[in-house]
Amino acid sequence: MGRILLVLLLFYFHVNSSTYSPHSSAPLCLPEESSVLLQLKNTLSLDSKVSDSCNSTSPAKTNSWNETTNCCLWEGVTCDNDTAHVIALDLSCSWLVGSLPPNITLVNLVHLDLSSNTLSGVITSELLAELKSLETLDLSNNNLTGEIPAFLCRMGSLEVLDLSINNLGGNIPTCLGSAYQRRLSTIDIQMNKFQGKFPDFASEYLQILALNDNQFEGLLPRSLAKCTSLAFLNVANNTLNDTFPHWLGSLPDLKVLVLRSNRFHGGLIENEIASYSFSSLEVIDLSENMFTGSLPTIFFQNLTAMKSGSIPSPPAPPVTEAASNPNAPVFNCSVGNLYRSCMPDPIYWNYVEVVIKRFPQKLRVSNSLKYRFTIIDFSKNRFDGRIPEVLGELDSLKVLNLSSNHLTGSIPPLLVHMAAIESLDLSSNNLGGQIPPDLVYLASLAVLNLSHNNLVGPIPQGMQFNTFDIDSYSGNPGLWDCPLPIKCKRFPQPPPDPPRITDQDEEDDSQISFSWKAAMMGYGSGVVLGLSMGYIVFTTGRPWWIVRKIERDWQKNVTNWIRRLQGRRK
Template sequence: MHGEIPSSFFNLANLIELDLSSNNFSGVIKSDMLLKLKNLETLVLSLNNFSGAIKLDVLSKLKNLTMLELSNNKLLSFSSDDGVNSTFQKLETLYFSSCNVQQFPNILRSAKILRYLDLSNNAIKGSIFKWESKGWERLFYLNLSHNLLLSLEQFPGENLHILDLRSNLLQGPLLAPLPPSLEEFWISNNNLTGKIPPSICNLTYPQILDLSRNYLGGIIPKCLGSSSYGPRIINLQKNNFKGKIPDFCAYYNGLINLALNDNQLEGPLPRSLINCTFLKFLNLANNKLNDTFPRWLGALPALQVLILRFNGFHGRLNISEDIRPSFSSLQIVDLSGNEFIGVLPTTFFQNLNSLKHARNLSELVLQESDKEGLTPLYALHFYDQVSVNVTWKKSEMELEYIRTLPIFTAIDFSNNRFSGKIPEAIGELRTLEVLNLSHNSFTGNIPPSLGNLVELESLDLSSNNLSGEIPSQMTKLTFLEVLNFSHNNLVGSIPHGNQFNTFENDSYYGNLGLCGFPLTKQCGNGEGPKPPAPKRKEAEGSPVAFIWKLVMMGYGCGVVLGRDLNCGRGRVFGRIAFIAVADITDAIAVIAGIAVVNFTLLIVYCGYSGFRQ
């Protein structure tokens, strides 16, 4: 529906609930006309194109109104004359996200029983003063993320369970004391400094703690690891924390996601992590950790993502003989930029069971929902997602990976000192999408079994000592978008057909014995393989090198369920090339720098909308 709200709606005097969301209504909301709906309890006008200023003081005369949802009307704001003398007697829920709000409405101070307040994704400036949060004493959920707030004088109320202050301009030390009732605390992407206050240890029932992307420093409080009931999700990445990693799971094994990457942490990994039997995501990248390969983590049955890149890990990649299979659930492993040496053990790859079998994403949704006793829709949000940054020629494309709905798999062992032959067993990992073994000292031939990696989209074997010919089986990789065999000792004719007709000279640079298309050097018979028919010129963002990293994302991000749609040449990482955002509140959100107090599910797959709430 479009245009203004039909006047006939306002004649339904006995109407209790009016939901006109997700239409194309426009114009000014006629607050005076709404007063005719004197029995109205729920008013939902979100996801439209309303503009102007809605008169909240007029709406307050709807004495039975308990829920007011006006989100996602980007030109809509509050009237400047919504005086404090007006009172919402029964209003419990106010959603005014993604509109044109620039200040807190005065009428909020008179909404005495307000429990759910969402003013996220607006342009509210300045500070939250003590008087500003008066009347918010009963708040259970408060979302002020993605605004322009500079400071917070006090936390509103004494019963706050979910607080989202992400992506503001908050500065100075973290306000203390924290309300003991807090279960989910999101304050990432600000300018906070100083240390984590001791009151963090007084939280009664913490679930999610996200302090990432600030300038916090000092030692990570021991209580986060040793308390009898700690958070299930801890995201402290991209700060300035130093010292050793606390003994996580010393007394509580409920930790599911731990992101401590991009800090200044040092020393060995705490062996207490072996007790984290529910741990699925562990990111310790870009620190100063010094240890051997933590083979004992292979006993964790749920571990799906292990990122140790750019630390001081060293020694051989030994696998525990006492754990069988070891790392059986692993889907992403990144050991790049360390000092690992020796031959890659075949058993490591043989144990990666989750990378061997095709995945039916819809079945996984049902499995996860059944396991946790959730609806299939909410199961998507109960678990976390991370982002994968792919470096293209002149741009970055951000891709999504859902941890428990595995649509992205990768192995990155680059920039180490591994040697010997590349194990044939890697060819058994049929769902692998990224393989990077570059900048090592591998020798021997490229295993023909790599031609079995039918899902592979990026393969980088550059800067090794590989020899022999490129196996013709590699042309079966019809989804391959990034290929780099440069700086080896390869010889013979370059295979042609399928994706191999699309790669350019830089994929083979530094292999003097190679010949045939796309190189100018012809093969010994005087005829190189004929080049393919002229193809459409690629956009400037066409990928040539693949460097990926994993970072926790704040909740409110989208998810992907689409599968195997062709997007451009190959798939161009098609299954995961998207970013989706959303906004509808759910009171409970759990898991991983991500979950879900605030969402409207939008699922996009190469422009395809495959699932909608």
């Protein structure tokens, strides 16, 4: 009887566990859409090579596709729970090679991601003609050529367009950024070969604009001031020739402004900047341009987003309908202050990763940079004058880089109030005076570079300053008293007077020649051992008394050895 009850219980739990399995809740794929997907699979080939941005050990997603199974359970496919239509297709990092498919007739498709493959060819209107409901189009990181078709402007539901990291060229369709675009919030066409005049953008719905690493030239269009929802603007690595766009300070949500490596010139004129706040700015990168003049105090006073309590913690990602399918694509919606729509792999964090990689490894390990990332990079320009003391008020600032300019004066002691600073680079300027001793209390500081200035006096000792390499201070002849455990040049000591040689010394010289050579060998070996032990202590933190004891014992043994040799010669 007991065995029968046990069998019944096992059967009961088996039935209930099957009822609540993830596969049983998936809708049944429509036959015509399954056929479209299988046709797409047969159109494209697989290559053993995979993009550097992908996990090379993961199998191709289309390996799970076959006509005997429910396509709503295929990897990379997401179906609507009510209608069973395919609404999302994520074939990113799927080892796909060949030309773009001629068309995709999944009329209910909302998200299409073919990124990080080896697809080639041009983007045709036929490819997207049937996709009336498409909101996200990601063809990034492929080998696509040609131009952006104007047909994209007529896709009324499109919110996110990512064509980055391809070989696209020509001019940008003027309609793409027009005020009539009511849905398009993200345009990412970075790292292509677009050229010519920078296109006009005037849509109040545009939030993300990444046009960096192309061949745009001329002025930054003033129409950008009409993009009142703009939060991210990256135009780095082009040949734009303009003055500082102070008028962008009128954009209330602008968080990231990257103008790096162009031909921007002139000064940050205080009267012009005073009218605009830049109050939401968290990242500003003006490096590798030709800016001149002093750093205006009013500009840094307005950066309220870099002050404590002004940057909210990242919100938790909302649960999406696609989350019910373990094979569904994951759309990262965690950056609520930057994105109003879900999009895969937000380019904001991509930019953060790129910036972090420009710094040493020990800065890259800081997880906080991904969530409260704030940076001021004015390096490699021609700024002059003093460093504004008001920078000390930016106590949420993570990275400050003012290197390779013509800054003078001393390092402001008030920088000690930058409690969150992790990287401070003031190298290659004309700074003088002493290093403020209170900077040792910057507990988060992981990278310091004060090299190639005119700093003098003692280097502060203690806390973080004991961890910095000698290169942090090189090129400052007036600095001295470097902190342990790094090696540093001390003030040179005068050499001792040479000993007088008497007649008696000359007579005894032949008798002690061997012992003198042996003593020199022992002395040289002792120096080597002493330096080696010093290095070990510096790098491991072992106490000095151990080294002194070992060195005394070793020298005593060498002395005894020399005496024994002298006795044998006699």
